[in-house]
Amino acid sequence: MKYIDEYRSSEFVNRYVSRIRKTVRGKWNIMEVCGGQTHAIFKFGLDQLLSSNITLLHGPGCPVCVTPASIIDQAISISLKPGTMLCTFGDMIRVPGNDADLLSARGQGADVKIVYSPLDAIEPAKRLPDREIVFLAIGFETTVPAIASVVLTADRLKIKNFSILNAIVRIPPAVEALLKDPECRIDALLAPGHVCTITGLREYKSLVNKYQIPIIATGFEPVDLIQGIFAAVEQLERGKANLSNRYSRAINFYGNKYAQYIIGQVFDITDREWRGLGTIANSGYNLKEEYKQYDAKNRFDIALTKSDNENKCIVSDILSGRSNPSQCPEFGKTCRPGHPLGPMMVSSEGSCAAYYKYRSNDARR
Amino acid sequence: MRDDNDNKMVQCPTPVQQHVNITIAHGGGGSQMHQLIEDLFIKIFASEELKRAHDGAVFNGQKKRFAFTTDSFVVSPLFFPGGNIGSLAVLGTVNDLAMCGARPLYISAGFIIEEGFSVEMLNQITHSMKIAADKTNAKIVTGDTKIVEHGKGDGVYINTSGIGIMDHELDISPTSIEPGDSIIINRDIGRHGIAIMSVREGLQFETSIESDIAPLANSIIALIENDIRIRCLRDLTRGGLASALTELAGSSRLHFVLEERSIPVSSAVNNACEILGLDPLQVANEGTFILFAPQSDAEKALNILRNDLNWPEASKIGRVVDDENGLVTLVTILGAERIITMPAGEQLPRIC
Numbered sequence: 001m002k003y004i005d006e007y008r009s010s011e012f013v014n015r016y017v018s019r020i021r022k023t024v025r026g027k028w029n030i031m032e033v034c035g036g037q038t039h040a041i042f043k044f045g046l047d048q049l050l051s052s053n054i055t056l057l058h059g060p061g062c063p064v065c066v067t068p069a070s071i072i073d074q075a076i077s078i079s080l081k082p083g084t085m086l087c088t089f090g091d092m093i094r095v096p097g098n099d100a101d102l103l104s105a106r107g108q109g110a111d112v113k114i115v116y117s118p119l120d121a122i123e124p125a126k127r128l129p130d131r132e133i134v135f136l137a138i139g140f141e142t143t144v145p146a147i148a149s150v151v152l153t154a155d156r157l158k159i160k161n162f163s164i165l166n167a168i169v170r171i172p173p174a175v176e177a178l179l180k181d182p183e184c185r186i187d188a189l190l191a192p193g194h195v196c197t198i199t200g201l202r203e204y205k206s207l208v209n210k211y212q213i214p215i216i217a218t219g220f221e222p223v224d225l226i227q228g229i230f231a232a233v234e235q236l237e238r239g240k241a242n243l244s245n246r247y248s249r250a251i252n253f254y255g256n257k258y259a260q261y262i263i264g265q266v267f268d269i270t271d272r273e274w275r276g277l278g279t280i281a282n283s284g285y286n287l288k289e290e291y292k293q294y295d296a297k298n299r300f301d302i303a304l305t306k307s308d309n310e311n312k313c314i315v316s317d318i319l320s321g322r323s324n325p326s327q328c329p330e331f332g333k334t335c336r337p338g339h340p341l342g343p344m345m346v347s348s349e350g351s352c353a354a355y356y357k358y359r360s361n362d363a364r365r
Numbered sequence: 366m367r368d369d370n371d372n373k374m375v376q377c378p379t380p381v382q383q384h385v386n387i388t389i390a391h392g393g394g395g396s397q398m399h400q401l402i403e404d405l406f407i408k409i410f411a412s413e414e415l416k417r418a419h420d421g422a423v424f425n426g427q428k429k430r431f432a433f434t435t436d437s438f439v440v441s442p443l444f445f446p447g448g449n450i451g452s453l454a455v456l457g458t459v460n461d462l463a464m465c466g467a468r469p470l471y472i473s474a475g476f477i478i479e480e481g482f483s484v485e486m487l488n489q490i491t492h493s494m495k496i497a498a499d500k501t502n503a504k505i506v507t508g509d510t511k512i513v514e515h516g517k518g519d520g521v522y523i524n525t526s527g528i529g530i531m532d533h534e535l536d537i538s539p540t541s542i543e544p545g546d547s548i549i550i551n552r553d554i555g556r557h558g559i560a561i562m563s564v565r566e567g568l569q570f571e572t573s574i575e576s577d578i579a580p581l582a583n584s585i586i587a588l589i590e591n592d593i594r595i596r597c598l599r600d601l602t603r604g605g606l607a608s609a610l611t612e613l614a615g616s617s618r619l620h621f622v623l624e625e626r627s628i629p630v631s632s633a634v635n636n637a638c639e640i641l642g643l644d645p646l647q648v649a650n651e652g653t654f655i656l657f658a659p660q661s662d663a664e665k666a667l668n669i670l671r672n673d674l675n676w677p678e679a680s681k682i683g684r685v686v687d688d689e690n691g692l693v694t695l696v697t698i699l700g701a702e703r704i705i706t707m708p709a710g711e712q713l714p715r716i717c
Contacts, residue, residue: 004639010699045701116566222699348642358703 035349200255
């Protein structure tokens with residue numbers, strides 16, 4: 001497949017593997033921020049090819065994983081109201097809230113529809129004017145332009161029965177929260193390629209300057225990832241801390257200006273609660289005043305429910321890179337994809353799911 | 366045996382019926398029900414046993430081993446690129462018989478039809494069943510019809526059972542798999558799941574992907590007749606290659622090692638999976654099987670599959686190693702090794 005196969009070339013990957021082996025002297029912790037990168041690393045077994053001096057930490061870049069349980073509770077409560085339809089990305093259906101998940105709400109008669117794109121939620125709103133259609137809006141900067149354009153579309157078509165339950169987050173403030181943590185073990189970051197296509201690299205440049213850490217904007221195929229890791233190791237061994245773009249076929253420094261413009265039309269930046277990481281300043285998007293009528297929280301009587309339960313899931317340790325999934329005592333035992341204790345075992349980008357699906361035999365035992 | 370005309374939509378005249386749609390009266394045991402059975406099912410299936418209109422089919426026994434299996438089909442959508450619920454219901458069951466190493470003989474067909482269902486569609490489905498049965502030389506010899514109220518079904522559900530006979534002495538089962546065996550697949554994976562998904566979810570791809578649905582019994586019989594010492598067979602259905610292999614590794618308590626490079630996946634399926642975030646190893650199939658045979662038979666089996674049976678993509682995808690851990694591992698295209706797990710839920714709910 002054009003633009004895929006060449007980035008999976010084992011010849012290229014192995015060339016970089018041996019360059020890394022020749023370069024590396026110290027012991028380095030490199031965090032790949034995005035869950036899509038984590039899955040690619042395990043799917044292709046890239047981690048096994050690396051020198052034992054390099055430890056990969058798995059970052060918070062999985063929108064499903066960082067959505068608080070209280071948002072799931074609210075989505076369930078909305079979906080169970082008569083006359084409503086809740087539209088959601090498929091991954092969210094089995095994510096546990098504090099007491100239940102959307103799949104069990106569906107079992108109780110709730111109309112929960114899986115959509116592939118936020119725009120798919122507009123069709124039922126047009127078709128069923130007597131019903132309330134709510135889109136569970138989760139995602140990072142990559143998904144926000146599509147959500148913003150749905151709101152603009154609803155506004156243009158004067159659709160009154162559509163709203164979003166908003167849990168959208170911004171990545172750079174969360175990355176900064178990890179770097180600020182006194183226990184931070186991260187020596188270098190692989191920035192999330194897809195998010196950067198929208199945002200550009202400006203915010204990462206200031207993180208590099210402030211925290212003196214190499215940040216490499218990195219893609220998702222094996223050749224992209226190994227190039228990103230090599231660039232990080234090279235900088236670390238030379239004592240440098242620069243911003244580097246190793247996904248230049250998709251990212252430019254300023255990002256996608258039209259997408260940024262649409263986001264700015266519909267959303268303001270706000271503080272946001274992250275599952276496992278708490279409330280992070282400026283890490284979310286809120287609907288602007290003129291679009292507040294599309295906010296499900298204004299439309300439904302969903303009092304803010306209790307905050308997230310404490311359970312045995314060590315999500316905060318994993319999202320911050322302090323532990324890896326196989327160090328969790330519940331991993332593969334009480335917590336499995338069919339019975340997840342936390343969202344990271346459910347999501348197709350969750351690092352627990354990646355460990356469970358691809359990890360070497362030892363981690364399963 | 367692959368037949369590229371297998372999957373064309375059947376166009377047959379609908380037998381004379383008073384009704385365009387199925388009514389509750391068609392299940393009432395009266396004249397309308399008899400008319401439906403005679404005009405549609407007996408006429409199309411056309412077996413001597415059905416024509417006798419007895420309570421059951423009676424046939425002569427033979428001093429050989431038999432295989433017996435049953436399966437129910439609740440598919441959405443009822444028609445998909447490459448087939449429909451009728452071809453699926455017959456081929457699903459005869460393929461299960463084939464995987465036991467049996468030659469399919471007789472099939473039963475039970476229909477649960479929703480009131481209001483189109484008689485024309487039922488006619489097409491019935492014809493597809495007959496064509497599918499003919500391809501494997503199996504006969505539909507007994508059946509049943511029930512009608513449920515509108516809203517209490519999903520068009521039509523079909524249950525089929527099948528009986529097959531063993532013309533050989535091989536013990537084809539997971540417990541026969543031995544370390545050193547080769548694992549062979551007849552064709553590229555994932556077509557059925559993607560075909561169903563493209564219709565159900567309204568997804569359009571540049572090239573249309575047809576289901577791989579196909580009869581497998583003739584291929585298995587030919588392999589056995591050519592003295593391939595088959596140890597075990599499994600057709601890949603829901604859960605795909607990953608599910609079938611993890612199940613067999615678990616029950617045989619052996620370790621299967623696959624080579625990612627050798628697993629055939631068409632570029633159309635691969636592209637669709639990349640877009641949708643699916644793993645081709647976990648996507649459903651309906652005319653794809655894996656076989657375990659001693660390594661010394663592998664080349665011969667591949668030759669027969671590719672050249673005599675028209676499965677050009679047939680490939681040796683892995684081997685059984687002497688490590689009693691019940692795991693399946695995959696050597697990735699980069700040369701690293703990772704495990705393969707059974708999919709947690711359905712990638713596609715209610716595929717069949």
